Amino acid sequence: MQAATIDNTGLIAALVNRERISDDLARHLFSPAFDDARPELYAAADRVRRETVGDHVYIRGIIEFSNYCRCQCDYCGISCHNPEISRYRMTHDEVLETASHAHALGYRSLVLQSGEDRAYRVEDICHIIESIKSRLDMAVTLSIGEWSREEYAAFRAAGADRYLLRIETSSQTLYERFHRDSKWHERHQALMDLKELGYQVGSGILIGLPGQDGPGLIRDLEYLERLRPEMVGIGPFIPHPQTPLGNQPAGLFENCLTFLALLRLYLPDAFLPATTAMGTVDPIGRQKALKAGANVIMPNVSPVMNRPSYQIYPNKICQDDDVGKCQKCVQSLISALGRIPDFGHGHIRRSIY
Numbered sequence: 001m002q003a004a005t006i007d008n009t010g011l012i013a014a015l016v017n018r019e020r021i022s023d024d025l026a027r028h029l030f031s032p033a034f035d036d037a038r039p040e041l042y043a044a045a046d047r048v049r050r051e052t053v054g055d056h057v058y059i060r061g062i063i064e065f066s067n068y069c070r071c072q073c074d075y076c077g078i079s080c081h082n083p084e085i086s087r088y089r090m091t092h093d094e095v096l097e098t099a100s101h102a103h104a105l106g107y108r109s110l111v112l113q114s115g116e117d118r119a120y121r122v123e124d125i126c127h128i129i130e131s132i133k134s135r136l137d138m139a140v141t142l143s144i145g146e147w148s149r150e151e152y153a154a155f156r157a158a159g160a161d162r163y164l165l166r167i168e169t170s171s172q173t174l175y176e177r178f179h180r181d182s183k184w185h186e187r188h189q190a191l192m193d194l195k196e197l198g199y200q201v202g203s204g205i206l207i208g209l210p211g212q213d214g215p216g217l218i219r220d221l222e223y224l225e226r227l228r229p230e231m232v233g234i235g236p237f238i239p240h241p242q243t244p245l246g247n248q249p250a251g252l253f254e255n256c257l258t259f260l261a262l263l264r265l266y267l268p269d270a271f272l273p274a275t276t277a278m279g280t281v282d283p284i285g286r287q288k289a290l291k292a293g294a295n296v297i298m299p300n301v302s303p304v305m306n307r308p309s310y311q312i313y314p315n316k317i318c319q320d321d322d323v324g325k326c327q328k329c330v331q332s333l334i335s336a337l338g339r340i341p342d343f344g345h346g347h348i349r350r351s352i353y
């Protein structure tokens, strides 16, 4: 089928019906020929979002507790191959103090994120989780990269509720091109293990990695449909000058919104965050995402002094903003859209699967 002959309204109706997407249509969806129809797709995703998961926007505070990382992802600014950033590692007490501060402001859902930092032993991570669970009544999500199945089981036993691990791309070739020290199948197996261990799992991909195309993105969508994670986080690839991909073009914001809208249509009751990366490449990127299917926002609650060192990509928003400022900011941006800010635990039962 030629792009010029494609009826966009008919195409969007087919997407709402979750029909299979051919390679030709996949190319069309991520090309300028689809630009005029994109607002219609976003509106369809917004309708499905409202009918399926309602108007609440779930707020989860992120603590970036260590920027040490043993991995060498070619796109990532905190890769072990970047000697130019200063490294920090928070102690148990510092993490707990940061969590208590977020708790005092009303946060009940916390994401503990770090590089793959083996200076923490399994017991250290478990101790942090146990302290937060016993002293503060908060849902705990881990975003700490790949560990072993036994280690995931230990974190789960210590009380962790959720685990975020992006597959980054469903293409083994692309994955292993940009992660020279990792195997795609191990990443995939980790996601299977996390599901089996009873975690609420979050995954996701990068949009605009060099070599990625429309059909590849649709294969990513199909992978995520089969995986059925509770949450899917996506964002544009943003070139970091101190990485091997520093000279590559950034992923397109509109392609992120298109993929997000497709996620809402094909995984209707998933938690879909309006990510910080989307807010970084477009000043109202998170608002646009919330109007194209998203229903989660994850403000940074880390100590401000650490934030400049956690530059996985450049120009990340909220570098100098204190926790209270970001809280008010996200509350008002959500309310301005006629939505309901929700600082709760954010556990909801699947409605339609």
Ligand code: 5AD
Residues within 6 Å of the ligand: 075, 076, 077, 166, 168, 205, 206, 235, 236, 237, 238, 239, 240, 277, 312, 313
């Ligand atoms: N641009 C955008 N996102 C990035 N990530 C890592 N590096 C970059 C970058 N340069 C994303 C990855 C990772 C998440 C924590 O951050 O998808 O899973």
Ligand code: FES
Residues within 6 Å of the ligand: 299, 317, 318, 321, 325, 326, 327, 329, 330
């Ligand atoms: Fe940090 Fe808006 S979320 S200032």
